[in-house]
Amino acid sequence: MLNLRIMSPADMTDDVLEALDSDDSVSGLAVMRGAALRPVGDVVTANVAREAANDIIARLRGLGVHHRGSIEIQQVPTWLSRSGFEAEIRCPGSASDSVVWADVAQRSYEATELNWTYLSFMTLATVIASIAIISDSQVLVIGAMVLGPEFGAIAALGVALVRRRYVLGMLAIRTLVLGFVAAIVATLVLALIGRALGWITLDDVVGPRPGTAFIYSPDKWSFIVALVAGAAGVLSLTSAKATALAGVFISVTTVSAAGNIALGAAFGVGSAIAESSLQLLVNIAGMALAGWGTLALQNVLWSRISVRRARAMLRPRRML
Known part of the structure; x- marks a missing residue:
């Protein structure tokens, strides 16, 4: 209701x-x-x-x-x-399945606002991700993923395409690009300071990291996970029962890849930068594509339900 x-x-x-x-x-x-x-x-x-x-x-x-x-x-x-x-x-239909497009659009615009809070969360998440890489800690990787605020802007890309709100799409792209750039630059500065103090070594970046190697090893599963996570995330945002969003954050390695890019840049490790950049792009592209597909399907389904409802309104009302 x-x-x-x-x-x-x-x-x-x-x-x-x-x-x-x-x-x-x-x-x-x-x-x-x-x-x-x-x-x-x-x-x-x-x-x-x-x-x-x-x-x-x-x-x-x-x-x-x-x-x-x-x-x-x-x-x-x-x-x-x-x-x-x-x-x-x-x-017709179910209340939990219904998508209130005005609400989705409003939240999408809010999620794409490039403000101090967004940049702060993005930077803090990327810094934690870089520490997770250095210490090879999966727990810190999960913490960084949960803290990262980027999914709202990624989901907004799908909303912009489905609802033809191209200004929203441009805002989402701007927020994602500037947010990741600012977070990577800030983390790079801190990594350079840590390198100067001897707290971070080259071996921390290129040495064996069994717990966090998935961050810089993009493959077909990276894209598949991004697709599944993107679809689940959009369903959580549009449904009246939003319970799975935290799981989406834990599933993808966007901020973790950004943290590895910063570490690679601090030590001039081109392979770390290239592989992590690819991982980042694969995750964003997969989630955006899945978000668009999920929203497009919901749009088609609820358009048909609206037609059924309009026909039902023409029939005489029955007492239940």
């Missing part, structure tokens, strides 16, 4: 109420006349079955509510309502 809170200019409120009241997926509807001060108008709230959210939001956007007012979308974690239950039964 979703709750829509709409700030509506007074002259648009009747159209908004008609759009909501005519839909069987709306189980609760209320209006507070004159409650809004900016814009001057009314506040409308509606309880909506998640499966129908895209159609209703598209109808409100068609009225231009978001240009003169606002539409807020909130997940209702717990609710008790017979009419709400009946509304969900009437809607």
Whole structure:
């Protein structure tokens, strides 16, 4: 169940109420006349079955509510309502499977914002990854993977392609490139300091590392894992039951590869730079491709469900 809170200019409120009241997926509807001060108008709230959210939001956007007012979308974690239950039964599909595209797009834009927080997490994750490589610690590698914030921007690439939001795609590419470059440069500086102090040696970079050798050894499995992880990550972001995202971070070696690039550059080891760069590109490409494919499939499936719902609305309502 979703709750829509709409700030509506007074002259648009009747159209908004008609759009909501005519839909069987709306189980609760209320209006507070004159409650809004900016814009001057009314506040409308509606309880909506998640499966129908895209159609209703598209109808409100068609009225231009978001240009003169606002539409807020909130997940209702717990609710008790017979009419709400009946509304969900009437809607084709499953609430957990449904994709609320407005929510996905909003989170994608937030994930691609290049800010101090993003750069800090990316740099810290890459530094931890470089320490993991030096100490050959798988535990630290996992910690670095979980800390890295790059998956949101990678998933945004798929959203940009599927929803044709090309500005979002450019923002995602910029955030990924500048984020990794900044993290690698910062880690390189620290690696050079560690080399000068004698804390890091060439053997730490080129010597045997059985625990972390996978970081700089790209193969077919690297790409396959990236594909599977990317699909799982996108499903976690779009589903109402997002429980698998941490597992995605642990599955891929993006920040770890970036850490190895920095160490290779600090000691002039070309093979480490080349192989780790390839690993990084393989992981990003695999996750972006899987994200695009998963979102494209969801888009097709829910477009068909929207058609089924529209046909069902034309039939006389049955009491459950």
